[in-house]
Amino acid sequence: MNRVWAVIERDLRRFRRSPVLVVMSMVFPLVQLVVLGYAFGGKIKNLRVAVVDQDHGVPAVRLREMFQAVAANARTFDTVSYSDSREALQDLRDGKLNGVLNIPPEFSRRVFAQARPQLALIEDNTDNFVASTLEATVEGMLAPYNQKGPQPRLPPEATLSVVEIYPYVPYIQYLLPGTIVLSVFMAAMIGGGIVFIDDKARGLHEGYLVTPIQKHELILGFTLAGTIRAILSGLVLVTLGSLIAAIPDPLNLARLVRLTILVVATALALISMMFLLMVRVSDPLVPRAIFGLLNTVLFFPSGAVYPVNGFPSWMKAIAVVDPFTYAVHGFKELILKNTGLTAIAGDLTYLLVFAAVMMGSATLLFRRTL
Amino acid sequence: MGDIEVEQITKCFGSFCAVSELSFSVGHGEVFGLLGPNGAGKSTLIRMLTTLVPPTSGSARVNGFDVANQAYQVRQSIGVIPQAMTSDPDLSADENMTIFAKLYSVPRDRRKRVTRELLEAVDLGQWMDKPVKQFSGGMRRRLEIARGLVHEPKIFFLDEPTTGLDPASRVAVWEMLSRLKKEHDLTILLTTHYMDEADKLCDRIAIVDHGKLVALDSPLKLKASIPGTNILEVSFSRTPEGWPETLENLPEVASVKTQDHVFRISSHNGPRTVVELVEAARRAQIEVTSLSVQSTTLDDVFMHYTGHQLRDSLQSALAYDSSFMYQRGQRP
Numbered sequence: 001m002n003r004v005w006a007v008i009e010r011d012l013r014r015f016r017r018s019p020v021l022v023v024m025s026m027v028f029p030l031v032q033l034v035v036l037g038y039a040f041g042g043k044i045k046n047l048r049v050a051v052v053d054q055d056h057g058v059p060a061v062r063l064r065e066m067f068q069a070v071a072a073n074a075r076t077f078d079t080v081s082y083s084d085s086r087e088a089l090q091d092l093r094d095g096k097l098n099g100v101l102n103i104p105p106e107f108s109r110r111v112f113a114q115a116r117p118q119l120a121l122i123e124d125n126t127d128n129f130v131a132s133t134l135e136a137t138v139e140g141m142l143a144p145y146n147q148k149g150p151q152p153r154l155p156p157e158a159t160l161s162v163v164e165i166y167p168y169v170p171y172i173q174y175l176l177p178g179t180i181v182l183s184v185f186m187a188a189m190i191g192g193g194i195v196f197i198d199d200k201a202r203g204l205h206e207g208y209l210v211t212p213i214q215k216h217e218l219i220l221g222f223t224l225a226g227t228i229r230a231i232l233s234g235l236v237l238v239t240l241g242s243l244i245a246a247i248p249d250p251l252n253l254a255r256l257v258r259l260t261i262l263v264v265a266t267a268l269a270l271i272s273m274m275f276l277l278m279v280r281v282s283d284p285l286v287p288r289a290i291f292g293l294l295n296t297v298l299f300f301p302s303g304a305v306y307p308v309n310g311f312p313s314w315m316k317a318i319a320v321v322d323p324f325t326y327a328v329h330g331f332k333e334l335i336l337k338n339t340g341l342t343a344i345a346g347d348l349t350y351l352l353v354f355a356a357v358m359m360g361s362a363t364l365l366f367r368r369t370l
Numbered sequence: 371m372g373d374i375e376v377e378q379i380t381k382c383f384g385s386f387c388a389v390s391e392l393s394f395s396v397g398h399g400e401v402f403g404l405l406g407p408n409g410a411g412k413s414t415l416i417r418m419l420t421t422l423v424p425p426t427s428g429s430a431r432v433n434g435f436d437v438a439n440q441a442y443q444v445r446q447s448i449g450v451i452p453q454a455m456t457s458d459p460d461l462s463a464d465e466n467m468t469i470f471a472k473l474y475s476v477p478r479d480r481r482k483r484v485t486r487e488l489l490e491a492v493d494l495g496q497w498m499d500k501p502v503k504q505f506s507g508g509m510r511r512r513l514e515i516a517r518g519l520v521h522e523p524k525i526f527f528l529d530e531p532t533t534g535l536d537p538a539s540r541v542a543v544w545e546m547l548s549r550l551k552k553e554h555d556l557t558i559l560l561t562t563h564y565m566d567e568a569d570k571l572c573d574r575i576a577i578v579d580h581g582k583l584v585a586l587d588s589p590l591k592l593k594a595s596i597p598g599t600n601i602l603e604v605s606f607s608r609t610p611e612g613w614p615e616t617l618e619n620l621p622e623v624a625s626v627k628t629q630d631h632v633f634r635i636s637s638h639n640g641p642r643t644v645v646e647l648v649e650a651a652r653r654a655q656i657e658v659t660s661l662s663v664q665s666t667t668l669d670d671v672f673m674h675y676t677g678h679q680l681r682d683s684l685q686s687a688l689a690y691d692s693s694f695m696y697q698r699g700q701r702p
């Protein structure tokens with residue numbers, strides 16, 4: 001154990017002397033949390049919509065008033081009046097507008113005659129998020145518009161009541177579990193087996209290899225050193241990230257203990273996975289080159305940014321074996337639902353078994369010669 | 371039995387054999403040098419003896435342990451200074467020593483004492499808390515040597531311990547090695563391509579060229595084994611036909627070799643041969659454009675046994691550099 005500790009001690013002493021490395025490995029996931037959390041979490045507002053009224057009847061005026069009410073209150077869009085539909089369409093094509101609502105001639109007459117009155121919403125569908133928001137808002141507006149007379153006290157149709165058992169989860173909170181796992185992954189990319197590759201490139205490894213250290217001690221030493229770094233990084237993200245994302249009761253001690261256990265299991269799994277992937281690599285540029293690929297292949301299929309249920313089958317297959325999936329699921333349970341360890345027992349078991357398999361395989365493949 | 375026994379050891383990388391059927395023995399307390407140019411196979415041999423590279427065939431025993439089958443025991447009983455600087459530049463000298471002492475399982479109470487003693491011995495006592503990246507090449511090499519002795523081994527391997535150092539640092543390392551050898555009762559095997567280093571430090575020298583052992587003896591005996599006690603290097607304004615034979619027939623001349631229009635004449639009596647040579651040139655109306663007389667060196671020994679000079683081999687050795695080959699993954 002003395003030799004294992006010597007490897008850990010050396011790595012941690014070096015890490016301590018690189019404060020920039022320490023800070024940068026934590027800053028990137030935090031920045032991602034804030035930027036992605038707010039980039040995806042907000043409501044779409046201030047779309048520019050042209051209203052071309054070719055009818056000018058009372059029903060058309062009522063419709064325009066409803067539009068202006070939305071513009072003044074929800075501010076999903078701002079309305080701009082056009083008299084010429086061709087001019088409005090040209091501005092739509094030129095990117096000056098997001099949509100054109102056309103109230104055709106004869107609209108009012110058809111409303112009174114109940115003869116399928118139709119509006120036309122011509123939209124810029126190159127942005128799906130904008131287009132669907134516009135459609136949903138206009139459709140939502142038409143429902144009360146179409147309603148005839150007062151609502152009955154007891155509605156005759158079946159209705160749905162939705163009960164949410166947890167408080168509302170903003171997107172930044174939804175993103176936090178994935179960000180914590182990402183911070184651990186970042187630490188794995190600058191620690192563990194990557195340090196050994198760096199040593200190889202600088203010729204320092206020859207110094208180790210001439211000592212009596214056994215290869216399982218060497219691997220355990222590098223893995224534990226990397227794990228300690230990753231735990232530190234993960235814990236900073238757990239606390240700072242929870243504060244930034246406004247998680248309720250972020251410093252609850254019992255939950256922090258449970259989170260720490262999951263951070264340890266995640267760190268062990270990811271560090272040992274990286275050691276196995278890099279066990280025969282000598283070129284220090286290789287880990288840097290494949291970082292983007294690994295990040296994409298492991299992070300996005302894990303359900304960190306979008307539910308796994310929405311993936312095609314091949315991505316679901318990746319999610320099944322991806323340690324990120326289990327780590328992200330575990331953090332979601334602990335952070336968003338404040339559950340106990342029982343709820344994440346499956347995740348913990350997978351991560352620890354995964355770590356053991358990775359380390360065992362790395363030990364078998366590791367070459368203790370030059 | 372010697373501390374190091376090497377029997378017909380061979381290491382091939384594909385069809386290229388870096389070391390071919392080398393055999394020798396190093397006795398207890400001896401300083402044994404492997405002399406040869408880069409690419410001669412010295413580093414490959416030392417890596418086999420220190421368990422870093424498995425031999426293709428043959429065997430070697432270090433401190434009585436087989437390098438292939440008892441690698442752990444071999445590593446416990448040796449100290450190794452590889453050719454590359456392997457101390458961590460981000461750590462201090464003391465931290466480097468301490469971590470390596472732990473890797474060798476040196477008990478805590480001895481660790482502190484040995485670290486301080488060794489750093490003092492290599493004149494780094496006042497630098498022990500400074501980061502190694504602030505050290506000069508010579509200081510770093512001295513630290514490497516101290517670190518290799520932290521577990522108090524009896525057999526010490528040094529792969530080109532003074533390569534890249536300035537002359538003053540080289541002399542400092544030589545003096546330090548001689549002192550440490552006496553104090554610690556060490557058996558030392560070192561590789562070098564510096565003839566003066568081998569001459570100064572080694573009790574016996576094995577001359578290695580193209581992976582083969584070409585001569586092995588003490589420096590004095592090696593020098594005595596070649597003809598002549600002086601080497602004359604002489605060049606002339608012109609060399610008429612039959613001139614080499616004229617030179618061979620001069621009194622006291624043992625042999626004459628030509629390289630790049632320079633005649634290398636081995637003589638049993640340098641001053642007398644010089645007088646005769648100048649007289650012969652005057653009679654033949656040939657101008658002597660340069661002339662030097664020197665005692666026999668290991669370079670002469672190397673040239674005698676290999677047919678080429680060590681310094682020429684060093685210049686053309688890059689293509690055969692075995693450490694370069696490791697990087698290209700040419701090992702089987």
